[in-house]
Amino acid sequence: MGSSSQSALQTKTKLVIDILIFVGFLLAMDPRATGIALHEWLTVAAMAAVITHLLLSWQWIVEVTRRFFNMKAARPRLNYVLNVLLFIDMTLIMFTGIMISQSFIPFWGIQLAENFSMRRFHDMTANLFILLLGLHVALHWNWIVNTAKRYILQPFAGLAAKKSEANEVKA
Numbered sequence: 286m287g288s289s290s291q292s293a294l295q296t297k298t299k300l301v302i303d304i305l306i307f308v309g310f311l312l313a314m315d316p317r318a319t320g321i322a323l324h325e326w327l328t329v330a331a332m333a334a335v336i337t338h339l340l341l342s343w344q345w346i347v348e349v350t351r352r353f354f355n356m357k358a359a360r361p362r363l364n365y366v367l368n369v370l371l372f373i374d375m376t377l378i379m380f381t382g383i384m385i386s387q388s389f390i391p392f393w394g395i396q397l398a399e400n401f402s403m404r405r406f407h408d409m410t411a412n413l414f415i416l417l418l419g420l421h422v423a424l425h426w427n428w429i430v431n432t433a434k435r436y437i438l439q440p441f442a443g444l445a446a447k448k449s450e451a452n453e454v455k456a
């Protein structure tokens with residue numbers, strides 16, 4: 286496979302994973318709609334995926350962290366800081382979620398006392414995540430629009446054009 290088609294494949298994979306994460310996050314933000322059990326098991330599975338992803342990218346993380354201290358441009362610095370904040374906030378959401386768990390933790394035979402401040406903290410950190418995610422999306426807006434145009438809108442427009450061409454030939 287040539288390097289350009291390989292990077293096109295990587296970009297498509299990234300787009301699909303980003304869409305899945307975004308939809309998963311929207312589902313996680315409404316536990317009353319999904320039910321608490323699905324909310325907990327889905328997010329714990331996501332956490333396992335995130336940890337695996339970080340371990341697999343460890344070399345890259347070490348490299349970027351080392352480079353961060355030599356960066357001159359503001360944008361990649363801001364991007365890096367934002368990613369670190371997203372990670373810290375995600376860890377807090379998970380920790381507080383585990384502390385108020387009604388399905389995942391009891392499943393292992395562990396019973397935790399009700400904790401109202403943890404509950405409030407869980408809600409607060411989840412709301413803060415929306416703000417951080419909004420900034421993250423804003424920083425990557427050009428990539429999102431260009432990739433969605435190239436891999437979603439244009440293929441659909443092409444299909445529609447082919448269909449109407451075929452209809453014209455039939456008529």
Ligand code: HEM
Binds near residue numbers: 414
């Ligand atoms: C991406 C990760 C997560 C997000 C974005 C998230 C978000 C939320 C939100 C927005 C609520 C509603 C808060 C309210 O309106 O009172 C909630 C409730 C809850 N979450 Fe999570 N959560 C996540 C992970 C977890 C995890 C890992 C667990 C436990 C294993 C968990 C357990 C709970 C429980 C038990 C409630 C219900 C609290 C109640 O109303 O009784 N969450 N979560």
